[in-house]
Amino acid sequence: MPPLLRPIGILLLAGLPSFASVAVAQQISPPAPEAMRALEATRAQQLFIRGLTQAYLGNHEAALALFDEALQFAPHEAALLSAAADAYAALDDVSNALFYAEQALREAPDNPYYAHRIARLYRDAGRTEDALAAYARLVERVPSDLDARLEMARLLVSLGRYTDAIAAYETAIEQLGERPELLRQILHLYRQRGDDRGALRTLQTLIEQDGPNPAYLRMLGELYQRLDDPDAAVAAYEAALAADPDDAEAAQALQTLYRSLGRPTASPDRPHHAALPEAASPDRLYARAASLAASAGSDTAATAEAAGLLERVLEQDPEHTGAMILLGDLHYRAGAYAQAAEWLERALQRNPRDPQLWLQAAAAHLQSGQPRRAADLAEEGLILFPGQVPLVRIAAYGLMESGRSEAALHRFEETLVLMREDGTDDAGERAAAMAAMAAIHARNGDTARADSLFAEALRADPDHPVALNHLAYSLALRGERLAEAERMARRALARQPDEPAFMDTLGWILFRQGRTEEAADWLQRAIDTGRAGPAAYEHLGDVMAARQDLAAARIFWRRALEMNPDNPALRARLDRLDE
Structure with missing residues (x-):
């Protein structure tokens, strides 16, 4: 099953409400009022899903027609009204977009999503004062809504009301923390x-929070100079150079200050990164490696040099936990997830009291295509740190990827509850979790529950690539609406073109359409990333078997089984092949 492999950032928007789940009653003539209402709700939900599909495809007029028909059955459904507003906005019909958005907010005044939506429409229509008022009402109702506060301050800046903008930020800092x-x-x-x-x-x-950030330290030196405190400025520039010996601006400013104070200046031709002696201490080697890693960016030479220094640290001090963590981080940044997992887990054995380290190690295993180990490690971490949302989320995806559906559903449900309780509810994370749950239900044959969850996920975040990918994969598993599934998979890939799980989904859809050559190409691309899960190997084995290349099929199926031993159907397939 394609995973979500991006733990993600924390926003404060809640997901949209779902239609009530209804069972289609047996037809009675004439229908009872309750049965009629149930049928109408079901029909409205079907039209809503079809309308969302048309909207994804850019057919906004067709989407509006479906939403209008759905509103005849559910005229007070806020999600439907909001979807209509979005469609009108896509057609640049601001007046109708605002009309429907205001109705959605009237129907669900306590849902911050609708308040955000109408504020953005006001902003995009140039009605800045109305947008400001909408955000002010939202902040008054939900003081912890960071996005609303940031948007409010940005609007004040756009109006040139800098003093008010500063006051807005200061109030936000007072209420939400630094x-x-x-x-x-x-x-x-x-x-x-x-x-x-x-x-x-x-x-x-900021420096207290982030540590010795060279850019902040250099800025600090400039401020001290303007405030006529040269000694403090010297200390700031020296700290900037200690953090990044290659900081030419800090070196130049420091030499100018030295001259103005009558102090000896450093030699102008002194290399910023003088070679460290062979006998350099582990701490000095580690400091240089950390400086290089912090400023390396996409510089592979600097990254390699930092990794080499860290290896020297560990040769001298095999228990240096900081070096293990930084080396794991460098491997992770380079996409070498298996090596990253190895170093991070070694560090974890020496420092199990850091919940972030448990999360990093589990994420590295998940990215490296080892979902069982990722789930097991996350579950171990949760014994020490129960209720940690990121760890619960990683455990859920690891369990799902390794085929443990019931346990995965339990962890996804726990994730949603915890996000609501601790105020970290985020539309994107909510959409991803619900889409994953929907995919599990679809795999287990409960298509009604799957469709309901998919609809709810896409209401929470209509453009979420993982939600699109999971829905596309679910349709492929069922062999339904494969052309639509292909479009969704390609939309997800357009947003995250390097995601192997999305490549796997597209490859599987193409295979279900009988396009085996294209399918093999996309599945091989997924595997070539080095981050593919067991599903990609199994699927490529299926493609090879369909092409009568049983030797190749055996290789890929065996690799899939090595990565996920809990796959009895695949094991039986291999046994039959080996007979």
Whole structure:
């Protein structure tokens, strides 16, 4: 089953409400009122799903026709009204979009999604004051809504009301805490307005949170110079160079300051990264590696140099946990997930008290195509740190990928509950979790429950690539609407073109359409990423078997079984092949 392999960032929007799940009653003549209502709700939901499909395909007029028909059966359904608003907005009909968005908010005034939607429509229509008022009402009702506060402050900036924007950020920081995204925004405003004291205060907090960030330290040195505190400026520039010896701007500023203070200057031709002696201590080697890793970006030479220094650290001190973690992180960034998992798990054995380390190690195993180990590791971490949402989520995907459906469903449901309870509910994460649950139900043959969850997931985030991918895969498993499934899979790939799970889905859909050559190409691409799960290997084995290349099929099926031993159907297939 295609996984979600991107743990993700935490936003504060809740998912949209779903239609009530109804069972189709046996036809009675004449129908009882309850049965009629159930039939109408079912018909409205079917039209809604068809309308969403048309919207995904860009056929917004066709989508509107379906939504209008659905509204005849469910005129007070906020999700339907909001979908109609989105379709009108896509057609640049702002007046009707606002009309339906206002109705959706009237029907569900406590759902922040609809409040956000109408505020964005006001903003996009140029009605900035109305947008500001909408965000102000939302913040008053949901003080913890960070996105609303950020949008409100950005609108104030766009109106040139900088003092009000600063006040909005300061209030947000007071109520939500010193979050980095808030601090970075207010820092920009302080600097723009020439408020050096406010900028200084904010920079010091950011440096305390992030550690010795060279850019922040260099900025701090500039501020101290403007505030006529040269000694503090020297200390800031020296700290910037200690964090990144290649920081030419900090080196130049420091030499200028030295000269103005009558101090000896460093030699201008001194290399910023002098070679470390062979006898350098582990701590000095580690510091240089950390500096290189922090500034390497896409510089593969710097990354390789940092990795080499870390290996020297571990030769001298095999128990250096920091070096193991950083080496695992470097491998992860380079896409070498199996090596990353190995180093991170070694670090975990020495420092099991860090929940983030449990998460990193489990994620590396999941990315490397070892879902069973990922799930087991996450479950171990949850014994020590129960209720940690990211760990619960990783456990859920690992369980799903390794075929343990019931346990996976339990963990996904727990994820949704925990996100609501701790205020970290996010539309994208909610959509991904519900889509995964829907995929499990579809695989287990409960198509009614699967369709209901897919609809709810896509209401929460209509463009979520994982939700699109899971729905496409579910349709492929059922052999239904394969052309539509192909379009969805390609939309998901357009958003995450390097995701092997999405390549696997497209390959499987093409195979179900009888396009074996194209299917083999996409499945091989998934495997070539080095991050494919067992499903991609099994599917490519199926393609090879269909092409009568049983030797190749055996190779891919065996690899799939090695990665996921809990696949009795595949084991039986291999046994028959070996007879």
